[in-house]
Amino acid sequence: MSDPIISPWRGLMILLALAHIVGTVGYISVMAMAPLIRVDLNLNATQVGSFMSAFYVALAISALPAGLWVDRIGVGRGLALSMGFMAMGALGFAIADGYLTAVLATFVMGVGYGLVNPATAKGVLDGFGPKERATAMGVKQMGVPIGGLLAAGVGAGTSYYSWRDAMIGAAVFTGLVGVAWWLRRGPKSEVISVGPMLLWTNFYADLRAILANANMRAVNFAGFNFNMSQQSISTYLTLFLRDVAGASQPVASLCLGGAQVASAVGRVLWALISDRRNSGRRKGVLILAMALGTGGCFLSITVGPGWSLPFLLALASLSGVTILAYAPMLHTICAEVVEPRLAGSAIGSNLLATSIGGTIGPLIFGVLIDWTGGYSVSWLMTGLVIFFGVFALAIGLREDQDSKSLS
Incomplete structure (x- = not known):
């Protein structure tokens, strides 16, 4: 059992889960508000679907090198960089004036999210003992549905604010999590010397x-x-x-x-x-x-x-x-x-x-x-x-x- 005073189930797990939460809030909010975005930007169904596709193209491109990059710069720096990309993508979507700028913004969010899984997994491996790791992996991934639930709430509340305001809020939220990870970045990984x-x-x-x-x-x-x-x-x-x-x-x-x-x-x-x-x-x-x-x-x-x-x-x-x-x-x-x-x-x-x-x-x-x-x-x-x-x-x-x- 970990010492409760320094237990990774407190600060570390919260930050790991937050990385998944903000990563999910950004792109799922786009889908939750899709009916409004479709009208405002004059899109068809295929174009709406391409937002998710652009996100996953970026994720596919970054999936393999992301683990190597995290090994070289460490978990904290990797997640701070990830949050930076996702915040820029959410802000870019908020100011998009048409399809091309919107789909580019979702691509940038995907690049950022590509770092989340390898970095959080490495965070679990580094921060939790062998008997806790499986549970920790499951708990930190609870951030994905929690983020989806928050995004659904964002979509439901658009009678009180515009979808653009909602995406600006997502960008600010993501940026704050990035700052928290930067403050916790610690030393670079030893693999940096390889x-x-x-x-x-x-x-x-x-x-x-x-x-x-x-x-x-x-x-x-x-x-x-x-x-x-x-x-x-x-x-x-x-x-x-x-x-x-x-x-x-x-x-x-x-x-x-x-x-x-x-x-x-x-x-x-x-x-x-x-x-x-x-x-x-x-x-x-x-x-x-x-x-x-x-x-x-x-x-x-x-x-x-x-x-x-x-x-x-x-x-x-x-x-x-x-x-x-x-x-x-x-x-x-x-x-x-x-x-x-x-x-x-x-x-x-x-x-x-x-x-x-x-x-x-x-x-x-x-x-x-x-x-x-x-x-x-x-x-x-x-x-x-x-x-x-x-x-x-x-x-x-x-x-x-x-x-x-x-x-």
Whole structure:
């Protein structure tokens, strides 16, 4: 047990979670206020979807080098830099006068968020003992749904302020967290003395080992599919509820908030079931969760103006507790199917796969809306994409102890 006086569960954990919270508030606020932004900037559905895609293009570009960069400059400096990029992106979006400046701003936010996962993960590894790390990883990732819930509140309150004012507020909030991390930056990592050529050589050697691992190929394919679907839902949920169910902006934002609350519950629920009820085996639990999410996508096809708030909220919450909650379980699997020394590279490769999925998913979802004039085909596609990810895990992932050396 850590000394309560210097316990990392206090200052360190709060700052780690805040990094995820502010990172999520920025881009999810854009999606929560999408109906208003679409009108103000005269956008179509595909352009709205490209905001999330731009965010994930930037995340994909920065995913692999981000871990190396954090190793060289340390956790505090890495997160201060991350917050700086995200604050600039949020401020840029607030003053955007058209589509191009808005999509560039979301790209900048994505570059900043690319540093968050490797830096916070390193913060957990450095600050918590072996018996606390798994719990700490789950707790700090609770910042993602908390940030989503705050973003939903931002969207619901736009009758009192403009969406531009909301993004300025997000920029200020993010900047303050960046200052806090800069004050806590401490000494640079010892890895700073290692030459860049050696760093890149070691990095690519680890990457080759990851790509040769059959389990990681299955996990990365599933991650690509799951995040493709997750970001489509995050991007279009409020638009879907307004366009198809006839919900008001506050009601649509309330449902988005419900999805984020359910996501927070799901991130803990599936982990507890896996650890305490399934002897630490993850595969079956994750398959169950995502299979339920597939059913929710197919059920969304039936939504119409007659659906009441409780049913809409329940449907959004189903997506939240399943599709929006998969990441901690998938990251745990990544770390457990490789040698311990490759855990960071495994998570980095999975972030690259999920980022690519998150980039193209909202674009395809939006194109199908514009092409068909409705959401049914988009929901059908999303459900099938999740199904193929579940199938890949079912046939391609082995959880036995020997799997860490399989190729």
